[in-house]
Amino acid sequence: EDQVTQSPEALRLQEGESSSLNCSYTVSGLRGLFWYRQDPGKGPEFLFTLYSAGEEKEKERLKATLTKKESFLHITAPKPEDSATYLCAVLPHTGANSKLTFGKGITLSVRP
Amino acid sequence: DAGVTQSPTHLIKTRGQQVTLRCSPISGHKSVSWYQQVLGQGPQFIFQYYEKEERGRGNFPDRFSARQFPxxxxxxxxxxxxxxxxxxxxxxxxxxxxxxxxxxxxxxxTVV
Known part of the structure; x- marks a missing residue:
C-alpha cells in the first residue's frame, strides 16, 4: 500500500528564516508527486507536480525537489503569508483508478 | 474561469440522517474524485468517477455512495x-x- 510521511508535523519560523519540509514516500511506481498548500477551512491549492527523480520546480519563495524516496519543499526567506498547511501526495502508475495518497501535512507558522 | 464548485459550504446534520453533497468540475474536466479530510489529517480517497463510471473506491463503508451526471x-x-x-x-x-x-x-x- 502506498504511504506518505511528512515531517516535521509543525514548523515555526521567523520571517526570513529559510527551511525545508520533508515528504517521504513508498509507492508501487510513481506517476507523480504533488505538493499542495491548504489554508484553514479551505481546499488544497495546487503548488507543484514532480514526475521523476532529480526534477526541481520553483515558484516564488518555494522550490520542490524529488528523489526516489523523498521530496523536499524548500522555503526561502518566508513571509507571514506563507503560513499554511503543506500537503504532499503521491499518485501511483498502477491500478485502474488514480487516487492520491496524502500525508498528514506540515503546519507552517511564520512570525513577523 | 470558474474553479471547482462545491455546495453547500457548511452543513449540520443529526446522527442517522442522510446527506447529499454536490460538485461541479472545471469546464472540460471529465473526472471527479471525492476525499474526506478529518481535522488534523490529510485527505482520504473515497471515490473516483470518469466519464460517468466509477473508477475507484476507497476504504469507506457502503453508507457512502456517489454518482456522476452527463x-x-x-x-x-x-x-x-x-x-x-x-x-x-x-x-x-x-x-x-x-x-x-x-x-x-x-x-x-458536522454531525451532532
Missing part, C-alpha cells in the same frame, strides 16, 4: 450519518484519471 457534475451521498462522519469533504476535478487535480473549497459537514 454534464460531469457529481453527488456524494452518505446515509445513516455517524458522529465520525464529521469532516471536510473535498471534490477534485481533472481532465482524466491521473492528470492534475484541482480541489474545490469543500463542504464542512
Amino acid at each position: 454534464n460531469y457534475s457529481s453527488e456524494l451521498n452518505v446515509n445513516a450519518l455517524l458522529l465520525g462522519d464529521s469532516a471536510l469533504y473535498l471534490c477534485a476535478s481533472s481532465l482524466g484519471p491521473g492528470d492534475g487535480y484541482t480541489f474545490g473549497s469543500g463542504t464542512r459537514l
Whole structure:
C-alpha cells in the first residue's frame, strides 16, 4: 500500500528564516508527486507536480525537489503569508483508478 | 474561469440522517474524485468517477455512495450519518484519471 510521511508535523519560523519540509514516500511506481498548500477551512491549492527523480520546480519563495524516496519543499526567506498547511501526495502508475495518497501535512507558522 | 464548485459550504446534520453533497468540475474536466479530510489529517480517497463510471473506491463503508451526471457534475451521498462522519469533504476535478487535480473549497459537514 502506498504511504506518505511528512515531517516535521509543525514548523515555526521567523520571517526570513529559510527551511525545508520533508515528504517521504513508498509507492508501487510513481506517476507523480504533488505538493499542495491548504489554508484553514479551505481546499488544497495546487503548488507543484514532480514526475521523476532529480526534477526541481520553483515558484516564488518555494522550490520542490524529488528523489526516489523523498521530496523536499524548500522555503526561502518566508513571509507571514506563507503560513499554511503543506500537503504532499503521491499518485501511483498502477491500478485502474488514480487516487492520491496524502500525508498528514506540515503546519507552517511564520512570525513577523 | 470558474474553479471547482462545491455546495453547500457548511452543513449540520443529526446522527442517522442522510446527506447529499454536490460538485461541479472545471469546464472540460471529465473526472471527479471525492476525499474526506478529518481535522488534523490529510485527505482520504473515497471515490473516483470518469466519464460517468466509477473508477475507484476507497476504504469507506457502503453508507457512502456517489454518482456522476452527463454534464460531469457529481453527488456524494452518505446515509445513516455517524458522529465520525464529521469532516471536510473535498471534490477534485481533472481532465482524466491521473492528470492534475484541482480541489474545490469543500463542504464542512458536522454531525451532532
